[in-house]
Amino acid sequence: MFPDLQAMLADLKTLVSIESPSSDPVAVARVMDVVEDWARALGAETHALPGGTRRFTFGDSDAGGGVLVLTHADTVWPHGTLEQMPWRQEDDRVYGPGTYDMKAGIVGLFHVLRSMNGQWPVGGVTVLLTPDEEIGSPSSRAHIEAAAENARVVLVVEPPVADSHNLKTGRKGTGTFTLRFHGVASHAGNKPELGASAITAAAEAVLATQALARPEVGTTISVGLIQGGSAVNVIPAEAQLDIDIRVSTLAEAERVTQGIRALRPSDPRVQLEVFGGLNRPPFEQTPRALDLFQQAQAIARELNFEVGGEFVGGGSDGNFTAPLAPTLDGLGAPGDGAHAAHEHVRLNRWPDHVRLLQRLMREA
Numbered sequence: 001m002f003p004d005l006q007a008m009l010a011d012l013k014t015l016v017s018i019e020s021p022s023s024d025p026v027a028v029a030r031v032m033d034v035v036e037d038w039a040r041a042l043g044a045e046t047h048a049l050p051g052g053t054r055r056f057t058f059g060d061s062d063a064g065g066g067v068l069v070l071t072h073a074d075t076v077w078p079h080g081t082l083e084q085m086p087w088r089q090e091d092d093r094v095y096g097p098g099t100y101d102m103k104a105g106i107v108g109l110f111h112v113l114r115s116m117n118g119q120w121p122v123g124g125v126t127v128l129l130t131p132d133e134e135i136g137s138p139s140s141r142a143h144i145e146a147a148a149e150n151a152r153v154v155l156v157v158e159p160p161v162a163d164s165h166n167l168k169t170g171r172k173g174t175g176t177f178t179l180r181f182h183g184v185a186s187h188a189g190n191k192p193e194l195g196a197s198a199i200t201a202a203a204e205a206v207l208a209t210q211a212l213a214r215p216e217v218g219t220t221i222s223v224g225l226i227q228g229g230s231a232v233n234v235i236p237a238e239a240q241l242d243i244d245i246r247v248s249t250l251a252e253a254e255r256v257t258q259g260i261r262a263l264r265p266s267d268p269r270v271q272l273e274v275f276g277g278l279n280r281p282p283f284e285q286t287p288r289a290l291d292l293f294q295q296a297q298a299i300a301r302e303l304n305f306e307v308g309g310e311f312v313g314g315g316s317d318g319n320f321t322a323p324l325a326p327t328l329d330g331l332g333a334p335g336d337g338a339h340a341a342h343e344h345v346r347l348n349r350w351p352d353h354v355r356l357l358q359r360l361m362r363e364a
Contacts, residue, residue: 003111003354005347009094011038011110012345015103016087016096022074025052028131031073031103035129038110043118044127051139052131055147058113059120064150066123067361068325070317071106071157072133072140076339085341092348093335104345105157105332108354112361121362123152133317136279141320148321153292153328153364155357156318159338160330161310165349168330169293169309171319172218172246173253173282177260179205182271185230185237195235196269199228202239205263205272209243212259218248219256220313245278246313253278280319285311288326292364296328299359305352331357 015035020028032054036046039056047055059066077085077097087096109127126147130140137144148154160167181202186195206223213221221243228239243260247253261274293309300307318329333350337343 002115002358003108003351005351008107008111008350008354011107012094012099012104013087015106016098017082019077019079019082020073020075020098021078022076022132022135024079025131027079028052028074032129032131035073035106035110039127042113049143051143053140053143054129055143056127056129057124058127059124061124061126064123065152067121067125067364068147068151068154068321069109069125069127069157070130070144070154070321071109071127072102072130072317073106074131074134075101076134085343092346093344094347095342095344097343099345100159100333100335100343101338102158102332104335104350105159108333108350108357109157111354112358115358116361125361126151130317137317137320140317144317144320145324148324151321151325153326154318154321155331155360155364156316156327156329157332157357158316158318158329159332160334160353161312162336162338164308164310165334165346166308166310166330167293167296167328168312168318169289169328170285170311171283171315171329172248172313173250173278173319174280174315175245175253175276175278177243177245177274177276179241179243179263180273180275181228181239181265182273183237183239183267184235184269186235188233188235192235196267197235198239198270199236201265201267201270201272202226202228202241204266205241208263209241209260212256214252217252218246219252220246221256247282248311249282249284253282280315281323283319283322283327283329286322286326289322289328292326292328295364296356296360299363300352300356303352303355303359307356328360331360
């Protein structure tokens with residue numbers, strides 16, 4: 001019976017046993033090598049792209065208009081995590097770093113590809129396996145966008161929403177800004193009036209920046225890091241803020257960006273430098289993407305389970321493809337605990353979602 005859960009578990013254990021933090025390209029490549037062997041066994045054309053991304057093509061993709069599937073081999077977990085979070089199975093859950101996000105998604109995808117027995121959909125299937133999704137996809141973004149330009153649909157095998165197990169029909173855009181303040185140092189006791197406090201300017205900017213938030217429309221802003229000063233008895237000449245922004249629309253991204261870049265310290269002696277910007281554009285739902293989600297819902301009902309859709313705050317590589325082709329995210333393995341110590345996959349739900357992915361690959 002498709003899928004074979006025990007066979008999937010064996011493949012998942014193989015991938016999870018290879019720790020692959022984003023910071024170690026060699027370790028990430030070890031996971032990619034295993035997956036590339038799986039792809040070659042199915043007759044795929046395999047290509048190593050600049051920056052470390054691997055592309056696997058199945059069937060005739062020359063004419064375009066095929067299915068693009070997005071995956072990533074890196075995780076947030078540093079080397080040594082397996083000692084603290086070992087692979088283990090308890091009842092209907094399997095635990096381990098990278099299980100849920102997103103090595104089980106890779107495994108489910110390849111069990112689908114094997115089940116197709118070389119009968120690829122029109123336009124073929126292209127799989128991108130990237131090395132840096134967890135750090136913003138700096139080397140892989142261009143490859144992702146280029147592939148999406150020619151895709152009929154894009155399927156992202158990131159995990160579904162925790163607890164609800166819903167698919168992800170939209171995501172906030174994400175960005176980071178760094179603000180560096182350069183003031184004038186002076187003795188805090190003898191000549192404080194000669195100093196221009198970079199920390200004071202940074203404090204003003206914290207309030208001004210967070211005032212740009214509009215949570216009622218999905219725009220959130222967090223000053224997550226602040227640093228500055230050299231000694232308690234010195235008017236601080238340097239300070240820095242690091243800011244996280246989340247937006248639901250490009251219009252909000254532009255408004256927030258303009259607001260941050262327009263900041264000016266009240267003390268004209270303090271100079272401000274602004275770095276950064278939007279990293280991932282918002283994954284806004286289009287009519288064609290909604291049609292794709294509704295097709296997935298209908299297939300799930302035929303498979304005797306229900307699946308909903310949610311707009312979520314975290315970004316993925318689907319943010320890059322959503323403006324270019326109908327994109328559906330969250331087609332990986334159900335579970336919980338992304339980036340957390342209780343990361344796990346729900347074995348009682350995983351086969352249903354693999355069967356859903358199989359049908360979408362054939363019919364979308």
